[in-house]
Structures are given as structure tokens and as C-alpha cells.
Amino acid sequence: MDKVKFKMIESYLDNFPEDASAVIVKYPVEDIALIIQTFSSNKLVPLLNVLPEFLLAEAIKKIDNEKIIPLLNLMQSNLVSRVLRKWRDGGDEEKYKEVFRSLNRDVQNRIMKLLAYSKDSVGFMMNPTPLAVSPDLTIKEVLIILGKEKNRYSRYIYVVDSDKKLIGVLPFKDAFYSTKKDELISKSMATDVFSISPITKASTIYTDKVWSKWDSLPVVDHNGVLLGVLKYEVLEEYYSEYLTRGKSDSVIIAGEAFADLIKIGFKGAASLTTAILSPGVDNEKNGK
Numbered sequence: 001m002d003k004v005k006f007k008m009i010e011s012y013l014d015n016f017p018e019d020a021s022a023v024i025v026k027y028p029v030e031d032i033a034l035i036i037q038t039f040s041s042n043k044l045v046p047l048l049n050v051l052p053e054f055l056l057a058e059a060i061k062k063i064d065n066e067k068i069i070p071l072l073n074l075m076q077s078n079l080v081s082r083v084l085r086k087w088r089d090g091g092d093e094e095k096y097k098e099v100f101r102s103l104n105r106d107v108q109n110r111i112m113k114l115l116a117y118s119k120d121s122v123g124f125m126m127n128p129t130p131l132a133v134s135p136d137l138t139i140k141e142v143l144i145i146l147g148k149e150k151n152r153y154s155r156y157i158y159v160v161d162s163d164k165k166l167i168g169v170l171p172f173k174d175a176f177y178s179t180k181k182d183e184l185i186s187k188s189m190a191t192d193v194f195s196i197s198p199i200t201k202a203s204t205i206y207t208d209k210v211w212s213k214w215d216s217l218p219v220v221d222h223n224g225v226l227l228g229v230l231k232y233e234v235l236e237e238y239y240s241e242y243l244t245r246g247k248s249d250s251v252i253i254a255g256e257a258f259a260d261l262i263k264i265g266f267k268g269a270a271s272l273t274t275a276i277l278s279p280g281v282d283n284e285k286n287g288k
Contacts (some may be wrong), residue, residue, distance in 0.1 A: 009035055013043040015037040021050045030057065036071070045074045052237055053079060057086045061095060071101045077107060078127045078228070081114040085124075089257065122205060123198030125238060126219045126228030132158045135186035139175050142185050146172070156216055159189050159225060165224040169193050195220045198227055206235045 012020035088096040100281040117123035168189030219228045
């Protein structure tokens, strides 16, 4: 990789880390591995959390464990679990075991819970470490917490009671622009929250009209306890990589086009491919 590319990537990582994925996603795996090997963990985590898992899985296989273990410990557990599962199911059992044994114990525990779900379920795809807050905090206090948890940034702030049960949600932008930051978040949050079960199949929730309003959904157990958060973009990647396998040529082409749309960021057009992949389904997604 030439110096110009390196300078460009460094600039993106410093100023627009999540957007960097749209730049490097077209790079060869070897170049992506070199980027991961070169830059610090703090710079890389926001990028790797949004990098497509199939690229991440191939790139980090080329890097020594001394570098990747600290990274994986900082990354979202749902993405790490999917990468490990790809290695395990793809024949790289030794790599899977070697890396898993080296992770922090709390990360191991979260990953084991995710791997217990089938790979086409909401539970396997969700992020199991959502940033949830108490209803007794003011909006200002919540924003201070979010400022310290940049690697766990979410578009929504979830509010839970003392039993960790989900009781409300507030979009981050509403909190950020609120003129009543000294008020309790419980006074501004929405209490009519659409949530899903961890055992829900991806194909069931993917075409739901709820995505026209939300781009992330809370995942709760049968008691209403918040378990995680499912992002729509994770479902997009699942459809592009898994659900096109074994389909007709036209559907495979549609799936490949869908993957390209995801990579370059034109999510508003994704519903066109969804219509092909799920014929007869009334899809009203707004590209969230």
C-alpha cells in the first residue's frame, strides 16, 4: 500500500472512523490486514465494529495474536462471536480455540452466550452490551456517560429499571438537542417500545415494517429484561452473505448487488434487492 493511501486512511480514522469502512472495504484483504497491524487499537475499534464480518474474519487471520487479542477484547461481542464462528465452522478450529482462550473472561462469557443461539437468530446477531441507563439520571448525566463510552455508541439510549427490564428509549439526537437537559430522562423517553425476542428468526424480523421507524431494536427475554440490541445493518449483511446461498442465479446476483450497496453506503436502495430476495412481501423500509 502506498503512502498516499496510508495518509488518507489515517485521516479518516482520526476524524471519521466509521466512514473509513466505506473506503477500505474495496481494498484487498492483505491491505486491510496491514492497516489493522499498523494503527492503534483506539483508532481501529470504531472502524472494525462496522467492517463487514467476512472481510474482518479474513484480515485478522493474517495478523499475530499479540495484536488482535486486545482489539477483539474492545470490539462489540456480537461481531467477535460471528468472526469466531466463521473460523470454527469454516475449518479453522485451531485458530478459533487459540483466540478464544486468550480473550478476557467476561468477553468469553458474552461470546459463549451468543454462540448458543442459532446463527440465523436475533440472539446470535445482537450486540449483548447495550448502553442502558437508570431512569433516575438527568439527560445531561446520560450524555456525560455516553461521552465516556464512545466504543459503545448507539443511536438510541435505553432505559432500564432496577431489575434491568426495559422501560423506555430515547433517540440520542433528541437527548443531544434537548433544551431540558436537567430533567430526568424518564420524562423524555418513549415508553411504548417495540422489542424482539432473541430466538426470533432473522427472516421474520428482516421484512418487518418497524424498520421504517427504527434502525436498531432492543432484544429482551420473556421477562422483559434487556439482553442486547439488533442493528438493521447486521441483518442486511446476514441476508447478503447467507440467504443467497443455494438460490437461483438471479437471486444470487441480487444478493451480490445488495452486498455492494451495503459496502458503498447506499442503504436507501437496499429495499429494491430485498423485494427480489423476499418476493411477495410488502416491504416499506426507508433504508435505515
